[in-house]
Amino acid sequence: xxxxxxxxxxxxxxxxxxxxxxxxxxxxxxxxxxxxxxxxxxxxxxxxxxxxxxxxxxxxxxxxxxxxxxxxxxxxxxxxxxxxxxxxxxxxxxxxxxxxxxxxxxxxxxxxxxxxxxxxxxxxxxxxxxxxxxxxxxxxxxxxxxxxxxxxxxxxxxxxxxxxxxxxxxxxxxxxxxxxxxxxxxxxxxxxxxxxxxxxxxxxxxxxxxxxxxxxxxxxxxxxxxxxxxxxxxxxxxxxxxxxxxxxxxxxxxxxxxxxxxxxxxxxxxxxxxxxxxxxxxxxxxxxxxxxxxxxxxxxxxxxxxxxxxxxxxxxxxxxxxxxxxxxxxxxxxxxxxxxxxxxxxxxxxxxxxxxxxxxxxxxxxxxxxxxxxxxxxxxxxxxxxxxxxxxxxxxxxxxxxxxxxxxxxxxxxxxxx
Amino acid sequence: xxxxxxxxxxxxxxxxxxxxxxxxxxxxxxxxxxxxxxxxxxxxxxxxxxxxxxxxxxxxxxxxxxxxxxxxxxxxxxxxxxxxxxxxxxxxxxxxxxxxxxxxxxxxxxxxxxxxxxxxxxxxxxxxxxxxxxxxx
Numbered sequence: 001x002x003x004x005x006x007x008x009x010x011x012x013x014x015x016x017x018x019x020x021x022x023x024x025x026x027x028x029x030x031x032x033x034x035x036x037x038x039x040x041x042x043x044x045x046x047x048x049x050x051x052x053x054x055x056x057x058x059x060x061x062x063x064x065x066x067x068x069x070x071x072x073x074x075x076x077x078x079x080x081x082x083x084x085x086x087x088x089x090x091x092x093x094x095x096x097x098x099x100x101x102x103x104x105x106x107x108x109x110x111x112x113x114x115x116x117x118x119x120x121x122x123x124x125x126x127x128x129x130x131x132x133x134x135x136x137x138x139x140x141x142x143x144x145x146x147x148x149x150x151x152x153x154x155x156x157x158x159x160x161x162x163x164x165x166x167x168x169x170x171x172x173x174x175x176x177x178x179x180x181x182x183x184x185x186x187x188x189x190x191x192x193x194x195x196x197x198x199x200x201x202x203x204x205x206x207x208x209x210x211x212x213x214x215x216x217x218x219x220x221x222x223x224x225x226x227x228x229x230x231x232x233x234x235x236x237x238x239x240x241x242x243x244x245x246x247x248x249x250x251x252x253x254x255x256x257x258x259x260x261x262x263x264x265x266x267x268x269x270x271x272x273x274x275x276x277x278x279x280x281x282x283x284x285x286x287x288x289x290x291x292x293x294x295x296x297x298x299x300x301x302x303x304x305x306x307x308x309x310x311x312x313x314x315x316x317x318x319x320x321x322x323x324x325x326x327x328x329x330x331x332x333x334x335x336x337x338x339x340x341x342x343x344x345x346x347x348x349x350x351x352x353x354x355x356x357x358x359x360x361x362x363x364x365x366x367x368x369x370x371x372x373x374x375x376x377x378x379x380x381x382x383x384x385x386x387x388x389x390x391x392x393x394x395x396x397x398x399x400x401x402x403x404x405x406x407x408x409x410x411x412x413x414x415x416x417x418x
Numbered sequence: 419x420x421x422x423x424x425x426x427x428x429x430x431x432x433x434x435x436x437x438x439x440x441x442x443x444x445x446x447x448x449x450x451x452x453x454x455x456x457x458x459x460x461x462x463x464x465x466x467x468x469x470x471x472x473x474x475x476x477x478x479x480x481x482x483x484x485x486x487x488x489x490x491x492x493x494x495x496x497x498x499x500x501x502x503x504x505x506x507x508x509x510x511x512x513x514x515x516x517x518x519x520x521x522x523x524x525x526x527x528x529x530x531x532x533x534x535x536x537x538x539x540x541x542x543x544x545x546x547x548x549x550x551x552x553x554x555x
Contacts, residue, residue: 020500082456132456133483411549413462414461414462415501416462417500418464418503418504
């Protein structure tokens with residue numbers, strides 16, 4: 001059995017944990033620089049507040065309903081995510097943390113110990129709520145794709161109340177017939193459109209297709225999806241856990257920037273984020289995409305993208321920062337008021353299987369990077385950084401509606417009336 | 419600016435300390451005070467109604483959400499949208515203060531009420547702490 005446990009509109013729910021005054025109010029959370037709505041709590045959803053709309057477009061609607069607006073408080077979310085994941089880990093020896101608020105569990109040889117999966121799912125849900133005050137949805141299925149489907153049902157379909165188990169044809173049919181094909185794990189909007197054109201509208205219809213036929217019309221990946229929907233495991237646990245194939249760090253600026261040094265500083269700080277993520281999943285980058293642009297709403301839209309190829313794949317922050325130095329002159333343009341920039345590691349290789357060059361010195365300097373990561377882990381991100389990143393961060397995020405850092409700053413710990 | 423102390427070492431070794439083998443990890447307050455780290459949060463008391471159990475204005479409260487509150491426990495609850503620290507009277511559904519100056523509060527159906535956790539420890543800061551200086555205001 002597989003399970004997918006994830007939080008119900010995590011960012012919005014996290015805002016409610018230490019602020020009891022908004023527990024029963026509609027809450028939305030805005031993205032970086034307060035641009036768009038990225039999380040809508042269930043109460044706000046029932047009021048018809050849309051997700052992913054620019055804040056300024058829906059501001060009057062939010063005001064009308066008295067919706068509580070918050071900026072993304074990543075410090076708080078990171079801490080609550082850790083707590084939630086740790087509580088979940090008590091329930092299974094195989095946990096894979098898939099994202100900030102999702103974790104897969106793999107129950108191998110549990111059939112003799114757990115008789116009632118439904119009851120067990122409720123147990124997980126109650127424990128996470130009691131200990132962290134975060135609501136989660138729990139979906140059980142015999143394959144990863146089915147557990148994802150069950151999780152969707154648990155949270156989005158009526159009558160499930162946060163828990164769904166797909167363990168036989170009956171329970172599978174119940175969920176899949178009510179599930180839009182676009183919601184199936186691994187099906188993007190383009191493929192969903194094509195499927196609907198062929199008359200395949202829900203997940204149950206997709207599951208009844210001939211896998212071989214689907215493989216011809218679409219791909220091997222789709223064939224596996226069809227098999228997985230029928231309870232045939234195709235994704236192994238290791239594949240579920242497979243490292244990301246691309247890593248991006250990108251963000252719009254709190255204020256427009258116009259100088260080359262500031263743009264360089266911002267790009268290098270993105271490099272730091274990407275290189276740290278590379279090291280965490282033991283990947284090396286072969287090609288780095290570097291880009292910067294003005295706003296598409298500007299009269300003259302400027303965008304420049306350069307792909308920088310490394311001679312030897314690397315995860316070294318300094319070496320990657322050097323790539324910014326090589327590309328900055330082509331990216332920067334005098335007079336442009338830059339609105340966003342970013343870097344993306346677009347071609348990755350595994351560090352374990354790297355082909356080394358006999359005549360190249362050790363360019364990666366693994367020990368130095370380990371030292372950098374350990375110090376930043378112990379004393380907080382940004383304790384040690386590349387000097388180019390600078391100390392004055394006027395381009396840093398704008399977060400006007402930021403809640404206190406309840407769990408990571410002494411000055412912000414919650415007040416309790418006595 | 420963060421300062422990391424690094425102690426100078428000359429790399430010259432004389433006699434090894436006879437106590438080296440007896441070295442253990444230092445005492446950790448976290449270990450003593452926090453039993454369930456994932457379910458525990460830290461808050462600060464504000465007000466005078468809990469003096470009787472030794473909780474004074476400005477004290478630090480360690481709140482454990484994983485415990486089930488028993489009758490008479492010092493608890494933190496969400497009472498009508500604020501965190502309150504009181505004694506729990508389960509039998510009569512009341513929140514009691516530990517001070518004669520404050521009357522018991524009966525929880526009615528109209529009230530918004532949820533238990534947040536049990537106060538397992540409270541900490542008095544006899545000297546002001548710079549980290550907390552801002553929140554003493």
